[in-house]
Amino acid sequence: MTGFLGLIVLTVGCSSNAEGQSEGRRRPNGGQWARQGLGNWGAEEVVPVEVARPFRADLESFVFGNANIEALRDVEIIARVNGQLETLPVEEGDLVRQGQVLAELEKSELKLNLQEVSARRENNRSIYDRSRKMLEQELTSQELVDKSKYDFETAQTQYERAKLNLEYAAITAPFTGIITSRLVDRGDMIRVNTVLFKLADTEKLLIRLFVPEKDMARIQLANKARIECEMLPGRMFSGLVDMISPVVDAATGTIKVTVRVTEGTGSLKPGMFCSVYILIETHQDALVISRRALIPETEVPEVFVVDDSAVVHRKRLTLGISQGDTLEVLKGLSESDQVVVIGQENIHEGSRTRISFAGADSTAAEVPAAPQAQPDWKNKTGGKAGAWRKPQ
Structure with missing residues (x-):
């Protein structure tokens, strides 16, 4: 009997020990196996993300519109x-x-008409001259003199008209x-x-744009404009704001802005459809990030930044002007920050990450959004403005 009880105790002890060992290999979250190397139970999974550092570039803000080119005189x-x-x-x-x-129109009939009225004019001139002399000698009345004067002036008018018609025959x-x-x-x-x-007159071209009234205060006379036409891909032309309508179209809520083409009149033709970018302001050496770095669906602009310990922190930003997918950062970031550009949906404040640096091709901010007046426009790093710079 004593041996039997000892066997029961031994069996229960072994079972309890095995369950303890098995439970020790389980995570508290429903029995999933813990990842190797994470240490304590329940350690958060390391999330892979791509990061890029903000960089410096010259940003330009534009008002955009589409229209057809017109000749100043048509x-x-x-x-x-x-x-x-x-x-x-x-x-x-x-x-x-x-x-x-x-x-030129056929002139024979017009020439004959001119000869006829010319002869009539000369005849009436003679009658008028004679009547004046006779009046001086009191051989005629003032009434007859006035009539001869009227006849002469009428003939003179007919002569001038016939002469003009002959000139009009040559267009x-x-x-x-x-x-x-x-x-x-x-x-x-x-x-x-x-x-x-x-x-x-194709040497003097203009483009009439209709832009939202909210932009009225931003556009000034002589603002520079960049012009791109579908029929001339890859080419950019220049213009200036020449006129701004003081009246808002109540039906559309727009104002008419006239841009005069200042460069490219030899290539541009009336009727061409084009895109016009009116330059509003330029911010040089601005700190910029890609729009894709913003955390989606937030009331204010925010991004995730990864510190030197690979831990995520949420930062609120103050933004300036934008150009395409490139945003100016006025407050909230520095050039040394590692900003998450891919993987935001999988992280939160305090998340642990495994970072990789975003390549220029995958995070290009596409600066400038508008065509450039100078094709070799560069940022201060020597590369195309808008390409993300790999952290050093």
Whole structure:
């Protein structure tokens, strides 16, 4: 009996010891095995994240808009007399100079009319001169003299009109420009006010933008603008703000801003669709980060920063201007901070991390967001502004 009780005690003791050893290998969170090397029970898992340090760059703030390029002067050239179109020396796309003949109407009838009214004028001049002399000799009345004067002046007016009509038979360019449209052919019968050509001054181009009224106070006359056209990819052109409408369109809540093209008129053409970036302000040597570093869905801008012990801390930021995905940091960070740019959703204040440095390709902030007037624009580190710099 004594031996039997001893066996029971021994069995219970071994079972209790085995359970203790088994429980010692379990984590308190539902039986999951603890990770090797984490030490105490319940140690938090190390989370891999990518970090990058803030860097210095010149940032520019823009007001953006889209519109079609227009010629400063774009007119329809019309016929001012009737006649058959006899000569047509120009075609669409031709560059013409001010005063150059664009077309001529048949002039025979106009010349005959001028000769007729010229003869009538001279006859009436003679009658008027004679009547004045006769009045001096009291051989006629003042009434007849006045009538002869009226007839002469009427004939003079008819002569001037006939002379002008003959000049109008030669249609000339009112200014130097490009023939954008020719609407008639040689031999056509032309009537007064028929549109013959459309002429545009392509050396003086403008773009009319409609921007939100909230930007009205930010835009000033002579602000620089950068212009990019879909038809000329990779090329940038320059402009200046020339006019700002003082009136807000109540229907759209926008104001009209006119940008004058100052560079690139040889390549840009009326009708081209373009994007315009009006430069509002420039901050040089600004401390910047990528927009992707911000913690999502926060009321104020915040980021996660990893300290030298690989522990996460939450920092609140004061931001300045932005350019594309690049944000200016006015307060809250320094160039030595290691800012989390990938993995924010898996960490919180106090998390332990295993960091790797984000490459330039994966964290590019895309500075500048607008086309550059100078293609070789660089930041102070010598690289493209907006590329994240690997911590040293």
